[in-house]
Amino acid sequence: MDLIASKILIVDDHHANRVVLEKLLQPLTNIDIYHAASGEETLALLIYHKFALILLDVNMPNMDGYEVAELISSTEAHKHTPIVMLTAHHSNTQNIIKAYQSGAVDYLTKPIEPTILINKVKQFVKLNQLHVKTEQLKAESELILECAGQGVLKLDDRGFIQFANSKSAQLLNTTPEKLCQSHFNRCFKNTANVEENLFKSIQDRLDKHNAVQLQNIYLTSNDACPCPVELTCSTEVNTPNASTIVLFQDITLRLNMEKKLTTLANYDPLTKLANRSYFHDQLERAINRSKRNNGSVILLMLDLDHFKQINDTLGHDIGDELLQDVAKRITDMLRETDISARLGGDEFAILLEDTSELAAEQVANKIVTIMSSPFVIQDKEIFIETSIGISHSKGGQIDKMTLLKWADIALYEAKSAGRNRYQRFVESMSIQREKQAFIQNKLRHIIEDNALDLHFQPQYSIKQKMFIGVESLVRWPESGYGDEIISPAVFIPISEQSHLIHEIGAFVLIESCKLLASWNLQADKAHLTVSVNLSAKQLNSPNFLDVLEEIISEYQFPFNRLILEITETAILTHTESVMRTIDALKSMGIKLALDDFGTGYSSLNYLQNIPFDVIKIDQCFTQRVTKCKKTSALIQAVMTIARVCEMEVVAEGVEELTQLEHILALGVDKVQGYYYSKPLSKYQVNLLLTTTVNAQQNHESSLLLK
Template sequence: MTSLDYIVLIPIAVFFLIITSFKRKISGQSEALQLNEQYYKSLFEQNPDIIITFDLEGKILNANKAVDALGYSLDDIRHKPFTPFIVPEELEETSLNFNKAVNGEPVTYECEIFDHKGRKRDIAATNIPIYINGKITGVYAIIKEITVQKKAQKKLIEAEAKYRSLVENSLVGVYIYQNGKIMYVNPRLCEITGYRHDEILSLNLEDVIAPKDYPSVLENINKLITNVEATTTYQFRMFRKDRVSITLETYGSKIDYNGKDAIIGTVIDITKRKNNEKMIKYMAYHDQLTDLPNRHYFKEKLEKVLNTSKQQNENFAILFLDLDRFKAINDFMGHEVGDLLLTEVAERLKNCMDEKGMVSRFGGDEFCFLLPETNEKRAVLMAKRVITALSSPFHINHHDILITPSIGISIFPEHGEDFNSIIKNADIAMYYAKDRGKNNFAIFTKEIKNQSQNELELEMKLRNALERNEFILQFQPQFNLETNQIIGAEALIRWQHPEKGLISPNEFIPVAEESGLIIPMGEWALRTACQQNKAWQLAGLPPITIAVNISAKQFFQSNLVETVEKILFETDLEPNFLELEITESMTMDVEHSISTLLALKDLGVKISIDDFGTGYSSLNYLKRFPIDKLKIDQSFIRESTTDANDQTIVKAIILMAHFLKIKVIAEGVETEDHVSFLLSQHCKEAQGYYFSKPVSAGDFETGVQSLTDSVQGNRECQSVPKRHEISPERELRVPVSA
């Protein structure tokens, strides 16, 4: 090959090389273009969000498959402007945002659109300008539906608004406490404390909480923060802004507040409730007439002194005092004078005491002294001091009244090592002093005890009477004052002595109680009353409730509930027709009382408290007992229409019973004024000599039948007399007509 040939071939080779290189470059660019197109297509078609392209005038050019979620196909929307799809209220703002993208500004916003069925949908849209060769030719819209999120957000906002409204307008205080500081309080807590909102937030707890309660508050806070307890409720005292002490009750629980542990809680002002509780407790522990500690308080105090004296091997003394001839003074000069006399006697007795001792009104005209760290010699000195203190006349209502005491003394441990024995022996010594001429004192001795032989003889006679069936029941009817119907009867035991005739229970019940004979006597009375009530039902009389007194010894028998259940089964009497009457003194042992009463209630019988308001006051525990009825003692009813104090007591008992949803019945109703007064106070049930004295079962049955016939006749005649003597010989009368 010549050099000329080489010269010709070289340009041709270069040309082929250039062509080959160009083809390779074009092929590479094509592959990249295809790859980018596939990337774009995947991003566009497979994107879960809706992607729409618009021209510069807002007409839809294309959309991905995600638009199906709105119910549209591409054909439904292509070449159409976006404006018909926008909710009218949102159109202006949406157009402005579209124009921002047209002008080269990407923008994200929210608005509402219509779906295929015309329903509103919430969306979040991002508009992005489309650049081709550096020029904006259209707009991308990336759309995410947020309808569900919007609804959830709306509900959350509404819930927060409700919560805030509830908290801000709550009747209880609300607070958030974190890291030793109060972070939030509602307006009610500001009202309770007297501080402004900003003042409370700047307070330290130790500045306002009572020093004695501050450690307890910190302890409860720590229990929540350390998860020892999930919630806690406690009470504490704090000072208002005006430095008045108030008692608060708070309920708290642990929360997360701004990413840290905190406590949220509610606060209520229980100052009034606490004061009421103190007042009720005071009333429960103090005699209303003399303001002295009552028997219940005295027993609690004596038990403490007794335990201390045993531990320290010390003596203490009991002085049991009874006023001589008080009953005669009370009957002759009236209860008002009697009450004033008792009040002034109480004042003189209090002046005899030192700080360690206490004097209590045991009931009626009986008072009891508790003298810790006192031997016989000191007890005698105290007895002489009391006699001297009462020796001067009392000036009452222009009368000079001379009253003397009889005092019995017993010393621990010589004369007793428990409450009952030491009180009993002081009582025995008191009666011995009274028998020796009154205005005197006596120390308990075995000789004095031996003089109680008469009581033992009476006990033997009672045993014989029980064996010979000498006891009978009489029944005093109980009336509904509004309907004039007999609703029940109280069964009362009597001793039908073969020689002395009918003996009052006052003469033998104390001995029966003391000897324990009250238990078989009480069981006999309960069985007989149930048998009689069932017999009346079988005879066709309207069903009534029979009330039977349960003695203290019966009540504290371990088999009381089983005995009642057995008698109901044997007599076939429905439990709801039996009412068991207990006295306030039986409720002193609270836990036993609650257990026994609940067991009796489970049988279906009714429970009432007899002679309510006398002796042991159990107001502090009344709310815990399953009581159906309170029986107002006749001592309050007797003077309720003439004595303001008795009237107030009766009103208070009735009102309290109504609030506690307990029925109330008055005993000892003797006049029409009593009836009118009780009706005015919404006391619907009563018994007493105004209606009938206690009568035999036969007379009761006849009287009930006569009353039933009379009421029926009155209804037929459409005229009921105000007072209708049904059975004069049986003294069973209809009360004031409804």
């Protein structure tokens, strides 16, 4: 830090004396010398300058040195300016005392000894420079304190404020002057313990640590708006009656930001429920608590049934509003201690602590009930159902991942049982799920090895007395993949839970098209059709048509020989995308069959709006036709509808002659079932068809010979 030159004022009414003094001071550096010929000039210079030292002659006209010194000492700005009186050699003690009384700090007698003068002036200049440096440091410190974003307080050993910067006064809505001598405890309180003597608590901590930091402190000045602050306190070490320095800042914005970040990190932005990560953390904590107190933890996993259809048909905006309303219905019926979460999509979870399994089932049943009530969103009445899986842990014996897995298994069972219900986990479910996982893994290897078997069950026309086509039926391979042969009723639903159904579907289409292409080259088989089952996932797949077109373009056959069988469940959504797919299939010349008619959500609306070519009566009707008049009446009604709509009818599951006779009597001409043939391999079905054609031709030839 560079110091400016110290100013020295020489006051003497004789010019020559001033010049002599200035020459005597020439050896000194970093000084500026000013002259004044009278007391009046001296006072005038003091208006604009602050001097390090004044050399003042006593004997001057009008206003002598004593009077000038007295006036200088009486001013606030210059009362500390050192004055050295220059007196005659004959001055007596009384004059020297008078000089001191007037405000002088020293005196020199004339003639002046140069060495004494220089040394005295040098010391005063040095003192002045130290003073200036101290003042500069003080000014800088005060500037820093004033510009600091924090409030700064200096407290005495009793807790009274000795210094307060502007920021502290601003935060406390007062002035630094009013703050000084106020007690610290009047301005700050600990929200965790409002009765605490905060200053004493700080002092106790400072006895052990050089500095302490405190949270949860609020301003409590009568004039201040309550706001949270952070305190940092320190004190001088090993000093009796040491002052305490307190830094504090308003942390309202920081706390708000932390709250926002916590919300973003732990809560779902759409529903405001806990998110997956936070819920898993709370579940872990709940299990740990239950270990300590032998409590119970119950987990409910919820899934909205067919929610995707709402997004697809009504749009994601309505879907989002529905999720918000679902979340509200859930939270409105729970206790404050219960935790609900949105795990993602339309999947929710609820954590219940210290409750019984019976009470948890009552909660689940209530949720199923309240979700069944219609939701009104954007003037649209929306109905939705939910399936719930429940798992339970007592005394922390079940870990988090197992509890989640069990709830998920129970949820799957609830869906498999028909949806819109809850299911509590039992041990046998886990065994079943493990078996399903085993089957899925085996199935994946079978597909990769291209080892699936495809069988074909013939369809027979009673009136024409000939086979008219086959239905393609995929089968588990008979060897190389374990001792157990898995039924399609088991592995097809499992494949539909993954993308394996698309690979199976493509395999069946390819093999069926190969068969049609080979029959197209044989005159006696060119009339035959091949029916292929189409799953709901295939029908709803956005690239299904591309896959189908790529397959059928490889083979030569009339496309009306390919019949795609669609179940009622597959077209339940009746979405625009499904209808576009159906229209595209019809435009390609492919025939459509409504499979298992009467077993799903039967609706005449399907027959009116979807251009089916064939209705397939499910085997459950065929096998009851000999025993139930109502079944016969239903089949007869289907035949009437089919005639009006110009659709063919095929009865599935014909196994006995009596069934065949009843079916034929009701007007059904085309049948499929074990009475005529079980599903056969490709070789076997070709052999059957060839043998049948030859036998028919031989029979016709024998009639001609007669």
